[in-house]
Amino acid sequence: MANPTAAMIVIGDEILSGRTRDSNLHYLAKQLALVGIDLQESRIVLDVSNDIIDATNALRSRYTYVFTSGGIGPTHDDITADSIAAAFEVSIDVRADARAILATNYKDPDKELTQARLRMARIPDGATLIDNPVSRAPGFSVENVHVMAGVPAVFEAMLDGLLPKLGAGKRVLSHTVHTNMKEGDIANPLGAIARENPDVSIGSYPYYKDGTFGCNLVVRSTEQNRLDEVAAQIEAAIQKLGE
């Protein structure tokens, strides 16, 4: 059976303005690979409600899971929760259980749980909360869309708690064959091996380092024996070319 699929929506001006280099997508990609969920697309959007709604609706119907990061804090630019509610056409309001969780952060919640902070307890109708062991304010899941924080330490903690609860697949194994040959030298036999083994993914990743090119040929499969077979074919092809 094929693995479940996933997409990610990174919400936030700071990635697109060049201020911040995203790390949540990279963390998610690594964690999903370990549990056999195939991340197949990602979109990075501005803090603009219609963009979040459009991306959510485009992806949630196409993939098993959608994960989002960013925009669930207390400030004016945190519009993710309301946008997700709009995407699902459900209502949203401060929810008692989310409010109670937030309240544990404060000595005097009645005073310190300001209207701004209560934004973080606004949860779309029908959502399930996602635990935040770092700073309390929860994420949430609506159907197959899992909404998490943008701060990497919080995103990572939320995901670590959420992932074991999701249906996963077979871990994708990989084997990297490194060569100092240029891609163009290995391309023909590599293409033939790829055509003969359509059940296995073969990627060629060239690099440029200290003035020379080389490439990493990465074989990916959920089946160890197929991985070994195809990696051996690639190694043999490289050896033959080098003779």
Added chain:
Amino acid sequence: MANPTAAMIVIGDEILSGRTRDSNLHYLAKQLALVGIDLQESRIVLDVSNDIIDATNALRSRYTYVFTSGGIGPTHDDITADSIAAAFEVSIDVRADARAILATNYKDPDKELTQARLRMARIPDGATLIDNPVSRAPGFSVENVHVMAGVPAVFEAMLDGLLPKLGAGKRVLSHTVHTNMKEGDIANPLGAIARENPDVSIGSYPYYKDGTFGCNLVVRSTEQNRLDEVAAQIEAAIQKLGE
């Protein structure tokens, strides 16, 4: 006049599989900010032709410029050029000028310019070449879509040559106000300042470091005087809260 807008398509399994952390998007975002082109969206897609075609057509009609990275090498998984041609419904073939550029890499081009390497001279009909000072094999532009390599050193060199040729805007200036206050403490006055100054972008970026939270409040505008005015308002609001 508003600045030109842009989107980026990152093409490549290696980002989504978690093998590689993207750096081209971050480089592009920083360079575009310097010249006043507003990067408003990014999509990361697999090496799958339909996904590349769909993303290209969705974005090229919406933004002034679309930049792509990845998938223009000589191997079987390099399908970007053919996919871009399909998106524009134009033909694609080995082009003499691109072939001549590639040939300068080899002592004996007739022998060394293999069929695989000639894939790198396949250029969609009507495209303009993008110079590659690192490894020769050119990128290309079709209308407002600019197709570049995935290897960061090559992507960066291509972009550095291309950007001065594109119509740019007014550089977006930014001013960061740092505070040890939590977002929830500053959210109310910050929201009021944002509402009163809709011409200026104000982002709140919380962080978590060494066990404590804080946040950076980033004001962005093309107008230095507006930047200064709004930053001063935020600093005054923080000072007032701290009293």
